[in-house]
Amino acid sequence: MTTSLLSRRTFTRLLAATAVAGLGCFGLAQAQTYPTKPVTLVVPYPAGGANDMLGRLIGQKLSEGLGQQFIIDNKPGAGTLIGATVVAKAPADGYTLLVGGFASNAVSPILFKAEYDPLTAFEPIGLFGTAPMVVITFPNSKYKTLKDVVEAAKAKPGEVMYGSSGNGSPLHLAGEMFTAQAKINLTHVPYKGGSAHILDLIGGRLDVIFDTSTNSTPLIKGGKVRPIAVSSKTRMADFPDVPTFAESGYPDFTVNGWYALYAPAKTPKAIVDRLSVELQKVLKQPEVIEKLRGVGVAPASGVASELAKYGPDEFAKYTKLIKDANIKAD
């Protein structure tokens, strides 16, 4: 009994000493076997909705590729700050990852007081999708083009109303960027998430919504709303008749939703690389591409270096927009 206890203690010490001594090559050794246990994917939204669904899809495919379960952990709240903070503070061992993007890594830390710095708290693994914005209106609306909207707004400033799913949502910031670039005044009507803004648009109480393509693709296909412009660089494959913002005269309009995988900062490079390589493979599968397209998401490359530039660019862009438009939370 005593001997076994002693030996266990010695063993623990030995283990600790080895760990300290071998810290240099520790990361590498870990990455060769990674993952040895299930990986948690934190989705900073409640179950249901685009972010959760994309997280589940990517998680399922990563499981198949890496031979370990990827478990979805929904940690919603505070405009994604709660879930993102959990990952920022998690051990940097590659077993807690963030399904991040527009809100958690760019806009929410600007609008609200975050406990993490979006530029340094995470190790980028890869961008896996972007969702362009689509300007939609109700089917028999008098607005057929962006030009119609701008003319109406210039004739009667503030008369044209656009809805959004909330302050600081992509829908809102797209509206702000457009009003700034077109030098017009639109009235912003925020809603508390959900779908009430879409019902009000279809019911003709709102004039336009700058919606993400993930939300509006099924509605457009069902003929319930009419698209008048898309924010992608080229026309969307699903809606070849709808002009882009650039074609409509606003080449600098660059708001879109985006979805990316992040690890906590200081995660061993070997692990991040392993995940990024696997993500890139997943994003080449025809089935994944088809499913992403099906919900209006353009598949991205999954390359870590690309996200390392994309994230900070987005952060800088919205910091400026939010400052210029004087959208403040505190």
Next chain:
Amino acid sequence: MDLLQNLYIGFQTSLSLINLWYAFLGAMLGTLIGVLPGLGPIATIAMLLPSMYSLQPTSALIMLAGIYYGAQYGGSTTAILINVPGEASSVVTALDGYQMARHGRAGAALATAALASFFAGTIGTLVVAAFAPPLTALAFEFGAPEYCALMFLGLVGAVVLASGSLAKALAMVVLGLLLGQINTDVITAVPRFSFGIPELMDGINFVVIAMGVFSFGEIIANLGKPPEHREIFVKKVTGLWPSKQDFHDAAPAALRGTLLGCLLGVLPGAGPMLASFTSYSVEKKMSKTPEAFGKGAIQGVAAPEAANNSGAQTSFIPMLTLGIPTSAVMALMIGAMTIMGIQPGPQVMTTNPGLFWGLITSMWVGNLMLVILNLPLIGIWVKLLTVPYRFLFPAIMAFCAIGVYTLSNNTFDVYCAAAFAVVGFLFNKLGFEPAPLILGFVLGPMMEENLRRALLMARGDWSVFVTRPISATMIVLAVGLMVMITLPAISKKREEVFVDEE
């Protein structure tokens, strides 16, 4: 004609042996998990979602529908048996259901809930199949002013929920409204009363308050009594099945509840919940013995359960006709459809009629399975109450804590529920009923949001509330109701004073 044909296509799908099996499996899993306090339909579905990806889309959706109804019924079961309402709509069921259980009539209450739900589900399914487009049009009629007026009516009705003092009920509504102010302002995105705590930026979760003030408060109060006076639920169980008189009382209430539920269920956001609250208030106002409500009136179980269930059916209408999810459960179902490669939206009806009508009819099949499954189970549930309290209450506490944690996988909610347990205990001691507080808490923020949006869209013109017919009607009703409540209250004032002094 079309209707019959569509239903035929649907039943062809949903009554296939394999799909019947999945409906049964879903209803069973849903009941088993939903009966754990605090684990509502959303947590249940989210938990079981990964296991469904391997199924055929139609079977998977049918199983999801089964889980949904199972979990919802499971929630009513806990509301009736142990006073733990898992969602807003079962708060109302708990009012009289729990009282029935305390008087040894848990079996009758559970059977009434199951049968009323099934009846409402049958009517609801028919309504969805036959009247989806016109009811969608009704949803479009509701803009911000209409919602605001409806919430106003609901708040006035909240006072009716209380069976005791009017002043206390009013105080609880106001307290609920105040608690509802903890959130992020929707128009300006400024966090209010959150004291820098990120978890408070989205407000306190409704379930946290409901569990704290209903269940935990009651448990503490029970434990405060000497063991021999502690609540022993079933002294004498008087039959598991409702009596003839029960049927006679419950049937019309269930019918009225069903109709209200069908109408209000279409409104996104608050539909089924408002329906169950409203139907309770209606029953209490119509009853010749309103004093029986809150003390175990069977109408108080039948009406809200029916309203809730038919509301849950018709709340699928916006999703089916527009592809817009109007609740978290639907968002989950739409997500599941997408992962399985079906693009949700209005076109599903034409591109995949088997799935579309199969889903509608499977709602009915799910309800049927539920009745078949649960009527025999009632005996077991009731037996559960004979477990000695010293074992029962720690079990309830543990499951509630798990349930609260699963709301957003955050321990903060558990601590918050603990704080509300103390509040609930105080309410219990002071004779404040928690139901009006819950309604104020749920409706307040929605009313505020719609009030401000209505004014924003009308450019500050308050007359929108009276110039629009639906909104004006509801405001008139609310004012009428207010007069009705206050007049007898004034005349009965002496009587009440005596009651309080007893």
